[in-house]
Amino acid sequence: MIDLAHCSKWYGVVIGLNDVTLSVGPGVTGLLGPNGAGKSTMMKLVTGLMRASQGDVKVLGEHVYGNRDVLRRIGYCPEHEGVYTELTALEFVTAMARISGYHAAAARKRAEEALERLDLTSAMHRRLGGFSKGMRQRTKLAQALVHDPDVLFLDEPLTGTDPIARAQIQALLEELGRAGKTILVSSHVLHEVERLTQEIVLIYRGRVLAEGNIYKIRELIDHHPHRVRVDCDRPHELAGALMTAGLAVRVEVSAASAAPGRMIIETLTPDTAYDSIPAFALDRGIHITELSSPDNNLEAVFRYLTERVAGARTTALEDA
Amino acid sequence: MPAPSRPSVFTGIAVVARIALARLTRGKAFYVSIGLLILPIAIATMVKRPGTSDAFQISILALTLQPLILFIPALHCAGMLADELDDRTYTYLFTHPIPRWTLVAGKLLTTYLVLLVGFTLSVLAQYQVFKSGGMPRFLDDGRNYGLPRVLVATSIGLLGSCCLAAAAGAVFPRRPFAAVFAWILGVEFIIGNIPTVLARVSLGSHIRRVAWGLIGEQKVGMPSVSTSTLRLLELAALFLAIGIWRLSRAEYRSEV
Numbered sequence: 001m002i003d004l005a006h007c008s009k010w011y012g013v014v015i016g017l018n019d020v021t022l023s024v025g026p027g028v029t030g031l032l033g034p035n036g037a038g039k040s041t042m043m044k045l046v047t048g049l050m051r052a053s054q055g056d057v058k059v060l061g062e063h064v065y066g067n068r069d070v071l072r073r074i075g076y077c078p079e080h081e082g083v084y085t086e087l088t089a090l091e092f093v094t095a096m097a098r099i100s101g102y103h104a105a106a107a108r109k110r111a112e113e114a115l116e117r118l119d120l121t122s123a124m125h126r127r128l129g130g131f132s133k134g135m136r137q138r139t140k141l142a143q144a145l146v147h148d149p150d151v152l153f154l155d156e157p158l159t160g161t162d163p164i165a166r167a168q169i170q171a172l173l174e175e176l177g178r179a180g181k182t183i184l185v186s187s188h189v190l191h192e193v194e195r196l197t198q199e200i201v202l203i204y205r206g207r208v209l210a211e212g213n214i215y216k217i218r219e220l221i222d223h224h225p226h227r228v229r230v231d232c233d234r235p236h237e238l239a240g241a242l243m244t245a246g247l248a249v250r251v252e253v254s255a256a257s258a259a260p261g262r263m264i265i266e267t268l269t270p271d272t273a274y275d276s277i278p279a280f281a282l283d284r285g286i287h288i289t290e291l292s293s294p295d296n297n298l299e300a301v302f303r304y305l306t307e308r309v310a311g312a313r314t315t316a317l318e319d320a
Numbered sequence: 321m322p323a324p325s326r327p328s329v330f331t332g333i334a335v336v337a338r339i340a341l342a343r344l345t346r347g348k349a350f351y352v353s354i355g356l357l358i359l360p361i362a363i364a365t366m367v368k369r370p371g372t373s374d375a376f377q378i379s380i381l382a383l384t385l386q387p388l389i390l391f392i393p394a395l396h397c398a399g400m401l402a403d404e405l406d407d408r409t410y411t412y413l414f415t416h417p418i419p420r421w422t423l424v425a426g427k428l429l430t431t432y433l434v435l436l437v438g439f440t441l442s443v444l445a446q447y448q449v450f451k452s453g454g455m456p457r458f459l460d461d462g463r464n465y466g467l468p469r470v471l472v473a474t475s476i477g478l479l480g481s482c483c484l485a486a487a488a489g490a491v492f493p494r495r496p497f498a499a500v501f502a503w504i505l506g507v508e509f510i511i512g513n514i515p516t517v518l519a520r521v522s523l524g525s526h527i528r529r530v531a532w533g534l535i536g537e538q539k540v541g542m543p544s545v546s547t548s549t550l551r552l553l554e555l556a557a558l559f560l561a562i563g564i565w566r567l568s569r570a571e572y573r574s575e576v
Contacts, residue, residue, distance in 0.1 A: 047415045068417035072326055076415040082407035084339055086346040091338075098335045099416040101327045127346075143412065 001025055001151055001182040002046055007055035009041050016041035018206035019055070024184055028177035030193030030214070031186040033203035039186040040079055042203065043155045046184070047076045059151055072101060075149035077140045079156045079186075085129030089120055089139045092128060093146050100147035107146075114142040119168060133160035141169065145176075152176065152183040158192050163278045163291055170195050189293040190214075191226070191270055225249060226270035230277060231290040235263040241280050247273050261289075332418030336426025340400070344434055349395045353435070356392055357442040360384035364449040385443065389477045389527060390508055392435060394500040397485035400427045401567055402496035410567070420568045424486065424560070432482045439474050443467075473531035476552045480523045483559035490566035526552045 002024040009017040017038045033039050044050040045057045048064040048071060057064055064070045084092055090111055097107035097114075115124045118138040128136060137160050144152060154173070158166050173196055177183055187193045193200060194214055202209040232238055239251040247267055254262040267273040274291070281288045327335075344350055363384055401424065404410040413423050447467055488503060489496035512522025519525045520543075529548035543551065 049411055049414055068326055068419075071415060071417040074415065076411070078408065078411045080408045080411070082409045082411075084343065084409055086343045087339065091342065095335045095339055096412060096416065099327050099332055099413065099418050101325045101417065 001060060002184060003056070003058040004042070004045070005056040005058075007045065007052045007057055009045060009050065010053045015206050017045070017052075020203075020206075020208050021055075022201060022208055022211065024182065024201070026180050026182045027199065028173055028183045028185060028197035030197050030200040031184055031203060032188070032190060032193050032200050033186075034188050037188075037203045038206040039188070039203055040155055041206070043076075043079070043153055043184075043186055047074060047153050072147075073150045075144035075147065075152045077144040077152075077154045077157050079159070081133065081136060081160075083128045083131075083136055083139065086127060088125050088127050089115055089131070089135075089142070090124040092139065093124075093143045096143040097146045102147065110146050110148075111142070114146040115139070117145070117172065118142045119165070134162050134165050137161050138165060138169070141172075150181060152181055154183065154185045156186055156188070158187065158189075159292070160290065163288065166192075166291075191274055191293060225266040225268055226273070227293060228265050228267060228270070228273055228277070229262065229290070229292050230265065230288060231262050232281060232286050232288045233261055234284075234286045235261050237284060238277075238281060238286050239263055239265070241284065242273075242277070245276070245280070247276055326417050329419060329422060332422035333426040333429065335418075336413065336423055337430040340427040340430040341434070343403075344396060344431060353392050353395060353438065356388055357438050360388070360442055361445045361449060364446045368449055368452065385439075385446075385474070386477075386524060386527060386531075388442075389439070389474060390481050390504050390524060392438075393431070393478060393481040394485045394497065394504065396431050396435065397428070397482045398489040398496040398500040400431060400486050400489060401563060402489035402493040405490070405493040405567075421564045424490075424564045424567055428482055428486055428560070428563075432479055435478055435482065436475055439478055440471060443470055443474055470531050472549070473527050476530065476549060476556075477523060477527035480526075480552045480556040480559070483556040483563065484523060487559040487562040487566070490563045520551060521555065523552065523555060526555075 002022075004020050004022045007017060007020045007022075008015065020038075020042070031039050031042065041050070045052055046059055046064060048066065051065045059070050060073055062070050064074075087095070090108070093111035093114055094108045097110045098104065100107075102110060112121070112124065115121060118141055120135065120138055120142065123131070123135060128139060131139065137157065141154070141157060144154065157173075158169060161169060170192075173183060173185065177197065185193065185196055198214045199212070200214045201211040230238065235253045239248070239253060242248040242265060243251060247269065248265040249268060250266040252264045254260070254264075256262075265273070277291060278288060280286075404413075404423065410423060414420060484503065485496075485500045488499040492499035507518075507522050508524040511518045512525040513519075526543070526548035529543060530545055530552070
């Protein structure tokens with residue numbers, strides 16, 4: 001479904017993707033890597049937004065750049081927050097359905113269904129300019145899904161969503177994956193990807209480090225404390241509760257006025273922490289606006305993997 | 321299953337045009353433009369009286385209308401492609417099966433038609449005001465078809481001006497307004513008023529020639545009305561081509 005063969009992309013003298021060969025089949029595949037690893041570059045290549053400097057990029061067996069027959073069959077949810085702020089959610093998603101090939105009436109009907117699927121029915125007549133980050137994210141997803149594409153590319157789709165929306169989107173993607181769609185989801189948060197799929201591609205500094213089952217990397221990552229960022233209205237109270245419950249080994253509450261109510265917790269049990277933080281907040285009436293991972297631990301694991309690969313190469317050279 | 325058919329080019333243009341219309345009419349600049357288009361009518365009302373010389377009335381029309389033909393499209397069109405590039409909203413359109421140039425065509429078409437309606441109404445209103453105060457010869461000369469000629473000059477000039485602003489915005493997406501205003505000040509207001517070869521690239525000089533050509537003056541070295549009309553269309557096509565070229569080559573900017 002998605003094939004890259006010796007694909008490279010340069011931005012001037014900087015390399016974004018370096019000789020990547022990869023094949024992704026039906027189901028959900030996670031594209032995992034720290035910020036700046038080359039995930040978005042890969043997404044832009046496979047969606048036809050950019051042309052590869054070298055190598056082939058094929059989707060559904062055909063070159064994707066400028067290929068309208070392929071573009072008709074893919075859906076893309078970009079990482080950036082830009083939307084047409086003057087349009088309502090319904091107008092925006094309907095417009096995207098129209099340029100996917102649906103006639104006006106069918107496009108509107110499909111747009112309403114897609115927005116309903118993302119729980120945006122009550123807000124669909126509001127302008128996107130007034131939407132929260134999470135609502136925009138769901139609208140972006142709705143426009144990616146509205147024409148029922150065979151292949152879906154989702155670039156950091158859970159960014160900015162609250163825990164409820166996150167669970168909802170995860171369930172939707174699981175359902176689509178089970179239905180046989182090919183879905184490539186990029187993320188820099190292992191925990192997010194882990195909930196969606198067991199198939200991952202690890203990318204770091206423009207290279208694919210590994211691909212396959214997530215549990216291999218899971219074992220590595222568990223040795224590093226997992227950092228979770230929480231934005232809420234009473235961080236000190238939530239921090240105390242998490243420490244008392246033994247869920248956090250370290251907590252850092254932001255004193256910066258630019259990020260009031262922000263705290264970073266370090267935990268050795270990320271699964272339990274992700275499940276428990278919303279529950280703790282709910283019990284105490286604390287309002288959480290964002291729950292995410294700043295991902296330092298993932299960076300550490302990638303460094304470890306890179307060094308290991310480099311070490312193996314050195315040993316091989318020495319043996320030779 | 322995906323959509324039943326590939327969308328036509330017209331569908332692409334229509335959808336982009338609709339998005340552009342929403343952006344245009346729901347933005348603050350739209351109301352600023354309405355205010356600016358009322359300004360010439362207000363000035364005409366203030367100065368009109370029987371016995372006012374034609375030259376004076378022509379000056380009023382030229383001083384109010386001509387700069388607006390350059391400035392109002394700049395307000396709407398400079399950011400037209402620049403916003404798409406800067407907000408990266410073009411990624412939604414470019415990942416759909418429509419040609420990339422439909423983005424420029426759809427946006428430009430909408431903006432041009434909306435502004436054309438506004439300018440036509442403004443010119444007609446001025447005409448009525450002048451008529452009520454004693455018709456100036458240049459507008460009522462049966463031989464030269466003054467009013468239609470002013471309208472033709474306005475419509476072609478507006479097209480050129482829209483294309484210029486869109487192209488400047490596409491080439492300089494970070495500073496679209498600065499780029500357009502630099503052109504207006506440098507080329508239109510300075511170079512365009514000096515009778516040299518360089519004045520040929522000035523939209524304003526050709527707009528003036530088409531509109532004022534109705535008086536029948538033909539100074540030495542001045543292009544004919546038909547030449548100026550053709551030049552305006554050529555400049556519009558050139559600016560349009562630059563805008564389309566820039567956008568079609570726009571690759572998604574990224575922090576690697």
